[in-house]
Amino acid sequence: MKETPxxxxxxxxxxGLLAARVLHRHGIAATVYDADTAVDSRDPGGTLDLHADSGQIALEDAGLLPAFHALARAEGQAMTRRDHHGTLLKEFVPADGETSAPEIDRGQLRTMLAEQLAPGTVHWGHKLTELTTENGVHRLHFADGSTVESDVVIGADGTWSKVRRRLTDAMPEYLGVSFLDVRFDNVENRHPGIAALVGDGQLFATDGAGRAVIVQRNSNGIIRGYVAFRAEEDWAAQAGVDLADRESVREFLLREFHGWDLTVRPLLTDNDGDYVARAFTALPAPLTWQRVPGITVLGDAAHAMAPFGGHGANLALLDGAELAHALHEEPTVEAALTRYETAMFARTGHLAAASNEALRGFFADQPDGGQHEVPDREEELRAYETRAAEYRASRTPA
Known part of the structure; x- marks a missing residue:
């Protein structure tokens, strides 16, 4: 850019952290503001598989692909499919050297990215409450009463983004499926049955009637994931379930998942810690908006979608890299933001729509008690590699 915004x-x-890292590698200053008091001040959630055609490309652009592979778990690409009786339906074991979509704990990824930024780049404990604009200057208002002026505001503030409100009135919608976060610690010793069911990677267990358990190996002997079911958004209140009372939740799950075999019931009842209730929400897809000078969003703030396909974090990373490249390569901020949004809309819209539709279909009743199909893992991995080659070729000057 000719400008220094x-x-x-x-x-x-x-x-957000990836965008800052790539901007800094281009010699462009950027400051990150986050509501958390520190990088590890809250539970960051479970694990992510970073795809060769998106997340890994972004990490390569940031110079962090070797650091990622040092932490990642290639064996986590394994996938096991079981019915609600525990019967093995399908199993995929990755070949030695398979790196198309290794797993990494969310907390490990966030810490790795934050540690690669210069001290002081991230201002922790800054919760955005409002974004205003006057005479072309954007002012960020934070919960602690402080304000910051900026020429460019990048919203990487998630599904309920406050920055996005300056671009569109679109809001996330409930997809009709709720879930409970579950966690099992020290599984080889405390939960050997669950460890055997899950294997080294991910387990899908379903009954064909809108109920599922989807869990994944994390590092340090932990398995995390969720118990999911079709329900009204206020299902707990309607069912009289006290979410703060584990026994109340367990009693509900045993009623809701009646007919599930004793071999798989520990996935419902043996949770270490409290159950955390969440709802699957997504933005309308595909979602676009008219340019607003100096403001844009990335990741879930731009295209929050159902988790089927695992695209969310991968697209957020690629968004961050592509936005940083555009700000470096285009002559003006507006040219850069226009280039970024045009490409981002085209890249993410169909994936978001397909992911949302896949979730609804997966939790629909299957006729005659049949089982829902899940993506073929081998085909997914080969597709990531093919698209990665195509993407890199498209970025190479003719």
Whole structure:
């Protein structure tokens, strides 16, 4: 850019941190503001598989692909499919050297990205409450009463983004499926039955009637994931379930998942810690908006979608890299933001729509008690490699 704008990134998740890292590698200053008091001040959630055609490309652009592979778990690409009786339906074991979509704990990824930024780049404990604009200057208002002025504001502030409200009235919608976060610690010793069911990677267990358990190996002997079911958004209140009372939740799950075999019931009842209730929400897809000078969003703030396909974090990382490249290569901020949004809309819209539709279909009743199909893992991995080659070729000057 011919300009030297002040750039504020709202949100210190993977997408926001990656954008800052690539901008800094281009010699462009940017500051990140995050509501958390520190990089590890809250539970970051479970694990992510970073795809060769998106997340890994972004990490390569940031110079962090070797650091990722040092932490990643290639064996986590394994996938096991079982019915609600525990019967093995399908199994995939990755070949030696398979690196198309290794797993990494969310906390490990976030810490790795934050540690690669210069001290002081991330301002922790800054919760955005409002974004205003006057005479072309954007002012960020934080919960502690402080304000910051910026020429460019990048919203990496998640599904309920406050920055996005300056671009569109679109809001996330409930997809009709709720879930409970579950966690099993020291599984080889405390939960050997669950460890055997899950294997080294991910387990899908379903009954064909809108109920599922989807869990994944994390590092340090932990298995995390969720118990999911079709329900009204206020299902707990309707069912009289006290979410703060584990026994109340367990009693509900045993009623809701009646008919599930004793071999798989520990996935429902043996949770270490409290159950955390969440709802699957997504933005309308495909979602676009008219340019607003100096403001854009990335990741879930731009295209929050159902988790089927595992695209969310991968697209957030790639968004961050592509936005940083555009700001470096285009002559003006507006040219850069226009280039970024045009490409981002085209890249993410169909994936978001397909992911949302896949979730609804997966939790629909199957006739005659049949089982829902899940993506073929081998085909997914080969597709990531093919698209990665195509993507790199498209970025190479003719």
């Amino acid at each position: 002040r750039i504020a990134i709202v949100g210190g998740g993977p997408g």
